[in-house]
Amino acid sequence: MNYWLLKTEPEVFSLDDLKAAGREHWDGVRNYQARNFIRDEMKVGDGVLIYHSRTQPIGIVGEARVASEPYPDPTQFNADEKYYDPKSPADNPRWFVVDIEYVDHFPKVLPLADLKQTPGLEKMVLTQKGSRLSVQPVRPDEWTIVQRLAGRADKA
DNA sequence: GCCAACGTTGGC
DNA sequence: GCCAACGTTGGC
Numbered sequence: 409m410n411y412w413l414l415k416t417e418p419e420v421f422s423l424d425d426l427k428a429a430g431r432e433h434w435d436g437v438r439n440y441q442a443r444n445f446i447r448d449e450m451k452v453g454d455g456v457l458i459y460h461s462r463t464q465p466i467g468i469v470g471e472a473r474v475a476s477e478p479y480p481d482p483t484q485f486n487a488d489e490k491y492y493d494p495k496s497p498a499d500n501p502r503w504f505v506v507d508i509e510y511v512d513h514f515p516k517v518l519p520l521a522d523l524k525q526t527p528g529l530e531k532m533v534l535t536q537k538g539s540r541l542s543v544q545p546v547r548p549d550e551w552t553i554v555q556r557l558a559g560r561a562d563k564a
Numbered sequence: 565g566c567c568a569a570c571g572t573t574g575g576c
Numbered sequence: 577g578c579c580a581a582c583g584t585t586g587g588c
Contacts, residue, residue, distance in 0.1 A: 417586085439571075461586055520587080538569045540585050 410449060411546035413457040413468070413534055414508070423458045423469045426510045431475055433505040435483045436491045442543035447478045447504040449545075456508060457546060457554060459534065460517075467519040468554060476507035514558040528553045 414434060416422065426432055437443055454474040460466060480501035483491040496502035524535045533544040546554075555561075 415586090466587070540570060542585085 409454055410451065411455045411457070411548060411551040412445070412450065412474070413459055413544040413546050414472075415459045415461050415542040415544075417462045418460045419462070422460065423472075423510070423513060426458070426472060426508065427513070429510070431507055431509045433476075433482075434508045435481050435505050437481070437505070437543060438491065438493070438503060439542060442541060443503060445543045445545060446506055450474050450478055450506050452476060455546075455551060456511075457551075465517055465519040465521075467517045467523070468514065468558075469517050470513040471511040472508045473511055474506050475509035478504045478506050481505045514560075516558070518554065518557050522557075523554075526553060526557065 418424075421432075434446075437446060452474055456472040456474060457468050458470050458472055459468050481491070481503040482505075483489040484493040484496045484501065484503045485498060486492055487494075491503075493502060520534070523529050523532070529535055529550060532546070532550050533539050533541060
């Protein structure tokens with residue numbers, strides 16, 4: 409079992425939106441490194457941290473889990489979609505999604521500024537300067553620290 | 565809203 | 577295949 413962190417702008421799609429939907433495909437990833445994690449490594453049941461960017465405060469807001477095998481991102485084939493990619497062949501799709509299932513909100517947001525100060529998270533992709541990766545692997549020890557910070561000893 | 569960091573595109 | 581120009585991300 410692997411752990412991941414997914415970034416989203418809550419103005420576009422928030423953890424509240426995921427809660428309301430229960431389950432949703434995580435579309436619009438248009439970065440090859442992120443694509444490779446989704447397509448090649450994500451498995452049903454993997455743990456997911458949801459991170460809100462470009463808001464106040466920015467930080468990890470809760471938890472979800474991977475709920476499907478990877479499959480081609482339907483938005484890449486639709487010319488009406490923001491994420492339409494005319495260069496993606498239907499017989500060899502360029503972009504992939506997985507379904508993400510809501511688990512819960514953390515009791516409080518874990519702000520990025522705090523995570524950067526937390527011992528053990530120095531190597532976390534999220535805390536690296538200039539890291540824009542929207543789909544990030546999280547190490548098990550980092551997952552444990554984050555759960556503990558969130559006040560959830562049961563999951564840590 | 566600014567702009568540094570980063571990724572992608574395309575002319576050559 | 578280099579790299580300048582351009583576009584995007586996302587903290588601040």
